[in-house]
Amino acid sequence: MTGPRVALVTGGARGLGAEIGRQLAQRGLRVLVSARNAEDAKRAADRLGPDALPLTLDVTSPRSVEAAVLRALGMTGRVDVLVNNAGIGIDGGQRAVGVDYRIVRETLETNLLGAWRVADAVIPHMVTAGYGRIVNLASNLGSLSLMTRGEQPAYRVSKAALSALTRILAADLDGTGVLVNAASPGWVRTTMGGPEAPRSVEQGADTPVWLATLPDGDKTTGGLFHERRALPW
Template sequence: MQHDSRTALVTGGARGIGLEIGRQLADLGLRVLVAARKSEAAEEACCVIGPAAVPLALDVTSAWSVTEAVREARELTGGIDVLVNNAGVSLDRELRPPYVDEDILRATLDTNLTGAWRVAQAVVPGMVEAGYGRVVNVTSSYGSLALMDSGRHPAYRVSKTALNALTRMLAAELSGTGVLVNAADPGWTRSGMGGPSAPRGPREGADTPVWLATLPEGDETTGGLFADRRPLAW
């Protein structure tokens, strides 16, 4: 299925899973706004993706940056139809609860939760007005309460659990508007975050986010958590 008239914004789109999501969306015919904190990184990624990609400097931890980037995106493309909240950090590999490093916790939440929320706040009203939108929050099974059996990566886990809650709330709030909101777990993928020993390549990790980002009109799949295109327990 081609999506020639649609525009997608992918945060954290300059490398790893985000870069592959952008490449796959471009292959499906979408115009792709490749968002990264550094404009040079976004430009390099666009060279990899091809002519359908447009670089966008966007720092999800800055409300001003998000506002300006979305304004620029609308001027360039006319509107944003698909949002993939892929930007994320994992800063606490050595920590274990009940101990908490509050600086790490704040930094993790600011990117993984509040950053996604900032971008959604800037983008979703335009989707509602247009009567069409797809929001995909890239999460992790580490954030699943049903599967949580370890205290490793506590700040990361809490941030992804909160992102899952945001997914559910947005989906409920936007029910009936034509805007579908879902969460995707890409699995342990070789990337800057996942490391070189991860069993999955970026192509496999990007598959479920891309599938959710391109759900056809009339589809009512919303408020779900998916891995390998199958529902995952919250």
Template structure:
């Protein structure tokens, strides 16, 4: 799809959650290569981010940690142009809802849905300071309502459906204020979560999230994307 894009992200600030490995690390690196000041959101404050990335301690399951991370970015950079909600976990993939423990369900929903929702809540004042602030939510085809939801991982599937709902809400509520919120399915990627048998490289999985992070103010929002094409919710 032909959409207006920033040629580079010089002068812009991005926060990527779960930036210490896998997709998050690659997205953070690619955004930094485009010139963005990248805050690598990680739970381990001793993490040594590559290049010029700035480490910000961030546990997406902890409200105070989220508040502190956003406050740090406001104090240091006084702006936020891109929020990439990448951090996520899954329940045991072969489990049905009957088999999943309550702790599994709670942990997945807290990380994959509540975390991005609170991050959006506290980051919105910064994202809305300038037209074209972007929220990129790392979702999954496993959460698409048009797909048959079988094969286990119930909490993961429902969390990603909810994350798509968050995207639709942010678009509906804040598009007139200049916010661009989009969901993206990176595909089945060879990460710790995806496993070695996954068919897609980390670079391929990161491509569309990074592309969405380059959207200019007149670009579309409120969509679900895969491989730079709109897909059904």
């Protein structure tokens, strides 16, 4: 392999995604900064420096995902790292009983199917290359063993399902050189986390970036991590 590794970060123009991109660029990776809005993606890529490339990507749209991955491959020839960061939390105040199913669908469409779609689009290229790192942004709210409260049912279910997808993909890709892990950033000060969250984006991005840059020969796969330590499923 010659040249820097290429990392695609979904929802990479703001919040945790922007910080994950910044830390990956700092480690020498070429970052594909994606946002739904082309101008947002370009501004965020410009902030990262001349090596970063903007990408328009809406993870809920199969056509957008297909076009973005084709464009990414056209620009860089490969995608070595995928950080499935794009996510929404829109079910504040909801309970499982009497839930608004439009909110459940929208949440699953982005947090689960969105991540699944992008992974599906890049994995064949990673397998051909014999190298890949996929990191899914999970949440303590999606940990089954910590699920002793009922708020945000759609978000919790979406993140628990994303953890399941992490295990399934890791098992399927065993021995291919593609490692798939989930990272819980903790409660972080972003638009989603709000200003009262105790953790900075720098702290929240640390574990996803660690998993995205696991060295050659590392066998860590199919795990859920918080602060670089295993978190109970």
